[in-house]
Amino acid sequence: MTMGWGDGVDAALLARLRAFDTPTICNALELATGGRRATGFTRRTMVCPFPALPPMVGFARTATLRSAAPSSMAAAEARALRLRYYAHVAGGGVPTIAVIQDLDHDVGLGAFWGEVNSKVHRALGCAGALTNGAVRDLDMLAPDFPIVAGCVTPSHAFVRIEQVGGDVEILGMPVRDGDLIHADRHGAVTIDRDAAARLPHAIEVIIARERLILEAAAQPGFGVEAIRRAMAEGDDIH
Structure with missing residues (x-):
């Protein structure tokens, strides 16, 4: 049985979108x-440390972080928050993506993402990470764990999770906890849940239309008239 998550979104669809x-x-x-x-x-x-990896596709598990100054939380409170965060992102059969907004004015001062967190999140069943903040330990990251980050930095400074869940913004992209995300070395996009099931057909149409232009461009004597014919033929592909 194919695992589904509502609105026509299931494991087979996510695998198709990862292609x-x-x-x-x-x-x-x-x-x-x-x-x-x-x-x-x-x-x-x-920044994408492993640009050759397939895209990450999954459901956002949001959080915020800071790293510029020490936390005012007591140690026990900070540890409890960190554990609550890990429980939040753990897959449990659902492909999750850790989406963390760095709230500091000096964004990326300290890196949350490095060797330890990449391997911990991968082991928890997380499909990848997206942040406007920093990544480090580029040679020691989990090699099959995609990360798309805002920058690279050598230190973790005072980095810690500030809040678990809620709305965040990653480089101009608003994300709500639970949103469906697709991301690779180009960046990320949120996918409308009610449109997700229509994407495979839409992709087929786009590829067919582009193929007409590309095949025409490869022919001798290519010019504007060939573009016009290819565009007209493409209009008939639905």
């Missing part, structure tokens, strides 16, 4: 939702 890069998903969302948009995706170049 395509994030720009393709962005294009397919335009077709599936009725037009272009300028929201719902990250807006700056990000």
Whole structure:
């Protein structure tokens, strides 16, 4: 039996979406939702330690962090919060993505993501990590754990989780806890749950339309008239 998570979203669909890069998903969302948009995706170049890994696709488990100054929490309280965070992101059969917003003015001063947290999250069943903050330990990260981060830094400074759950923003992309996320070396996009099941067909349409242009461009004597014909043929692909 295929595991499902509502709105037509199941393990088979997520596996299908992992076969395509994030720009393709962005294009397919335009077709599936009725037009272009300028929201719902990250807006700056990000760091991806393992760019050859397949995209991460899963459900956001949100949190916030700070690293610029020591925490005012008592040690026991801080440890309890950290354990609550780990329980929040643990997969438990659901493909989760840790989505953590760095709240500091000097974003990325200290890295939460490094050797230990990459391997801990991977072992908890987390499918990957997305943050506007920092990553470090590039040679020692879990090699099959995709991370997309805002920058690289050598220190963890005073890094700690501030809040578990809630709304966050990653480089211009608003994320709610539970949102469906697709991310790779290009950045990330949130996927409308009610449009997710339509994406495979939308991807097929986009690929077919682009193939007409690309095949025409590979022919001798290619020019504007060939573009016009290919675009007209593409209009008939639905």
